[in-house]
Amino acid sequence: MGDHHHGPAQGLSRWLFTTNHKDIGTMYLWFSFAMFILGGAFAMIIRAELFQPGMQLVEPAFFNQMTTLHGLIMVFGAIMPSFVGLANWMIPMMIGAPDMALPRMNNWSFWILPPAFLILASTLFMEGGAPAFGWTFYAPLSTTYAPPSVTYFIFSIHVLGLSSIMGSINIIATVMNMRAPGMTYMKMPLFVWTWLITAFLLVAVMPVLAGAVTMMLMDIHFGTSFFSAAGGGDPVLFQHVFWFFGHPEVYIIILPAFGVVSQIIPAFSRKPLFGYASMVYATAAIAFLSFIVWAHHMYTVGMPIAGELFFMYATMLIAVPTGVKVFNWITTMWRGSMSFETPMLFSIGFLVLFTIGGFTGLMLSIAPADFQYHDSYFVVAHFHYVMVAGAVFSMTAAVYYWLPKWCGRMYNETMGKTHFWISFIGFNVTFFPQHFVGLAGMPRRIPDYALQFADFNMMSSIGAFIYGASQIMFLYNVIATIVAGKPTSDEKVWDGAEGLEWTVATPAPYHTFETPPAVR
Amino acid sequence: MIRVSKNPTVDTAAKLVAVAIGMFAFVFVVMVPLYDVLCDALGINGKTDGSQYTSVPVAIDDSRTVTVQFVATNNEGMPWEFGPSVTAMKVHPGAVNDTVFFARNPLSKDMVAQAIPSISPARAVKYFHKTECFCFNQQPLEANAKAEMPLQFIIDQDLPKDIQTITLSYTIFDVTDAVSGSLAAR
Numbered sequence: 040m041g042d043h044h045h046g047p048a049q050g051l052s053r054w055l056f057t058t059n060h061k062d063i064g065t066m067y068l069w070f071s072f073a074m075f076i077l078g079g080a081f082a083m084i085i086r087a088e089l090f091q092p093g094m095q096l097v098e099p100a101f102f103n104q105m106t107t108l109h110g111l112i113m114v115f116g117a118i119m120p121s122f123v124g125l126a127n128w129m130i131p132m133m134i135g136a137p138d139m140a141l142p143r144m145n146n147w148s149f150w151i152l153p154p155a156f157l158i159l160a161s162t163l164f165m166e167g168g169a170p171a172f173g174w175t176f177y178a179p180l181s182t183t184y185a186p187p188s189v190t191y192f193i194f195s196i197h198v199l200g201l202s203s204i205m206g207s208i209n210i211i212a213t214v215m216n217m218r219a220p221g222m223t224y225m226k227m228p229l230f231v232w233t234w235l236i237t238a239f240l241l242v243a244v245m246p247v248l249a250g251a252v253t254m255m256l257m258d259i260h261f262g263t264s265f266f267s268a269a270g271g272g273d274p275v276l277f278q279h280v281f282w283f284f285g286h287p288e289v290y291i292i293i294l295p296a297f298g299v300v301s302q303i304i305p306a307f308s309r310k311p312l313f314g315y316a317s318m319v320y321a322t323a324a325i326a327f328l329s330f331i332v333w334a335h336h337m338y339t340v341g342m343p344i345a346g347e348l349f350f351m352y353a354t355m356l357i358a359v360p361t362g363v364k365v366f367n368w369i370t371t372m373w374r375g376s377m378s379f380e381t382p383m384l385f386s387i388g389f390l391v392l393f394t395i396g397g398f399t400g401l402m403l404s405i406a407p408a409d410f411q412y413h414d415s416y417f418v419v420a421h422f423h424y425v426m427v428a429g430a431v432f433s434m435t436a437a438v439y440y441w442l443p444k445w446c447g448r449m450y451n452e453t454m455g456k457t458h459f460w461i462s463f464i465g466f467n468v469t470f471f472p473q474h475f476v477g478l479a480g481m482p483r484r485i486p487d488y489a490l491q492f493a494d495f496n497m498m499s500s501i502g503a504f505i506y507g508a509s510q511i512m513f514l515y516n517v518i519a520t521i522v523a524g525k526p527t528s529d530e531k532v533w534d535g536a537e538g539l540e541w542t543v544a545t546p547a548p549y550h551t552f553e554t555p556p557a558v559r
Numbered sequence: 560m561i562r563v564s565k566n567p568t569v570d571t572a573a574k575l576v577a578v579a580i581g582m583f584a585f586v587f588v589v590m591v592p593l594y595d596v597l598c599d600a601l602g603i604n605g606k607t608d609g610s611q612y613t614s615v616p617v618a619i620d621d622s623r624t625v626t627v628q629f630v631a632t633n634n635e636g637m638p639w640e641f642g643p644s645v646t647a648m649k650v651h652p653g654a655v656n657d658t659v660f661f662a663r664n665p666l667s668k669d670m671v672a673q674a675i676p677s678i679s680p681a682r683a684v685k686y687f688h689k690t691e692c693f694c695f696n697q698q699p700l701e702a703n704a705k706a707e708m709p710l711q712f713i714i715d716q717d718l719p720k721d722i723q724t725i726t727l728s729y730t731i732f733d734v735t736d737a738v739s740g741s742l743a744a745r
Contacts (some may be wrong), residue, residue: 140568204579212571246579250586265591268675269634269732276594280586343601472684510634 048551055150058142059549060127063149065445067124068438070153070342072514073114077160079507081109086469086503089496092488102367102486104163108270108287110174114292115199116156116393118430122295123148123206125437126234130210132540132547133228134558143234148205154323155198162188178266178277182258191261193252200245206237207245210427214238219539221558225319229312232319233298236326240287240294243330246419249274249282251277275340282333290329292427293393294322296433297364300386302391302538303440304368307383308375309535314367321360321367328357330493338409346405354404358397365394380533381455386438388463396424396545414484417477434511442517442531447546448499449522461509592711601681620654620716627714630728631660637733639664639672639700644707653707660693660729662702671699671738674708674729683725697734719727 047053084105088096089438139145162169167186214235254265264270303367334350399421403412443449472495481492531541543551563573628644640663650656664670674694678684693708
């Protein structure tokens with residue numbers, strides 16, 4: 040392999056015009072990390088303001104802009120693009136394809152992302168400030184009462200939605216058409232499977248999000264009344280449309296994370312994944328159920344009792360396939376010869392903390408109990424357990440796991456483990472107390488709070504600063520590895536790792552699998 | 560399976576683009592109308608349908624008395640004085656009942672308002688028939704003018720026996736700008 044392959048172009052044009060899946064994957068990963076830092080900086084402002092009761096640092100209006108942008112940037116700018124980047128890097132190498140199926144579209148789907156987020160971030164400097172209506176942008180907050188910058192927000196959502204749809208079409212086209220001979224669907228690595236299903240979810244629901252913001256645009260500028268009661272519309276309709284997108288969206292975020300840990304846990308347990316087929320079916324079941332549970336986000340809007348019961352039972356049903364997954368991971372580790380390198384630590388951290396987030400999710404799914412939890416810090420704690428300890432931890436595990444393959448250098452293991460433990464402790468110190476303040480009645484998205492919540496909030500803020508600082512250590516470790524890490528040329532960096540990506544040279548050459556590998 | 564293109568990659572991509580466009584259309588063609596239909600059919604939100612009820616003459620059920628309460632709310636920033644002339648009425652199912660709401664525009668500019676009704680309990684929505692209502696139309700009121708706005712309704716005899724009180728709430732919205740500057744009203 041690689042007798043005549045040409046290397047990358049030189050200079051800036053390499054990155055602007057590249058159609059190479061590894062280059063594009065790298066750009067996605069760096070872009071998402073930049074957004075992670077930006078969204079993290081906003082979170083630090085939020086936690087600094089909440090360090091003590093009373094108003095300290097920022098105005099309430101600016102605080103609302105911070106919570107809104109933090110959510111939007113973390114969901115759409117950090118987590119989603121990071122997994123798309125990982126998909127770009129790994130899917131062709133995992134299925135034995137030379138590149139993505141639609142390489143030029145791949146270039147486009149990355150390069151329209153930075154302008155979208157530039158527009159979103161620039162609203163901070165506009166008159167009336169950035170969007171301040173929460174990442175869920177409920178009407179009429181986002182229509183009648185929105186700042187003028189909402190139009191830029193709508194445009195940026197349209198663009199990033201387009202990027203996601205193009206990226207997903209590419210992934211589906213690649214997986215369906217470019218698998219190496221012998222790579223049947225049921226032989227694909229689980230990361231490829233979870234991404235295939237995620238991509239279908241994206242193609243189905245990103246247009247719904249586009250529809251929601253289009254309706255907002257029309258209500259604001261073209262005199263329609265989709266969400267305005269005065270004209271015969273209904274603000275509750277917005278919530279239905281939003282969560283019809285929004286619930287599949289949370290699985291869009293977590294399914295690739297499931298895929299990652301399903302690669303890593305077997306590698307460091309030195310056993311094949313337990314229950315491969317059931318993992319595939321569980322993923323598909325979760326994806327299907329995600330379409331029929333959306334109204335559990337809105338139990339308090341005034342639904343008929345039959346509706347509340349339907350959405351409650353359907354939501355609880357999701358615990359079954361998710362439980363299948365969790366038990367399969369545990370069973371994979373059972374009696375394996377386990378070792379605890381950094382990717383494994385993050386994967387086990389994921390498993391423990393995601394399960395906690397899953398349990399609080401079950402609590403929230405109970406319609407009568409949800410009336411107490413709704414819009415409280417309990418919800419904030421819940422979704423950070425699944426988003427941060429779920430998606431971000433698994434993404435971090437993925438970077439440590441595949442970084443040596445990408446750049447042919449080993450990261451600093453001691454620093455990696457230190458990063459894990461500081462992250463793990465910082466994360467729990469931040470978010471565990473939020474369960475308590477939420478149950479005691481502290482609402483989410485407020486810049487000030489009653490005095491009895493002071494101690495737990497101070498703990499939360501200290502934890503957040505620790506967690507935030509540990510990400511700088513991560514950045515340092517990654518850069519130090521790329522620049523001066525210990526070189527390695529082992530094809531299998533990890534002795535227990537399985538899969539086609541570990542059969543190519545290390546570091547992974549610019550072009551891989553120009554002739555398809557034989558898959559037994 | 561339909562093939563759009565001989566190239567399998569283009570074929571897959573074209574089908575997925577069609578799915579994405581279809582889902583965008585789905586929001587407008589299915590979700591929005593379906594929401595309205597479901598709300599009407601199930602009486603969710605206590606929304607009554609905005610059209611006139613043509614009454615069928617039926618016997619008045621003197622054996623039952625239902626209390627109908629009237630509530631009036633001004634939407635944020637709406638300066639009109641707006642309220643029912645009586646806050647509650649005792650009526651018999653099947654009887655035709657009349658009442659009026661009053662409104663005054665205290666500003667020195669002409670305005671247009673729209674009242675949006677809501678009924679509680681939601682189960683009563685389909686048994687509450689309005690034969691005449693100011694909420695069917697937008698209500699223009701000149702500067703400093705007053706108006707009495709009529710409401711005529713019939714409670715259906717099929718109203719479940721356990722419902723003894725029905726609350727009819729109106730929220731009044733200022734639609735002056737929307738009327739003067741609208742491109743399209745739904």
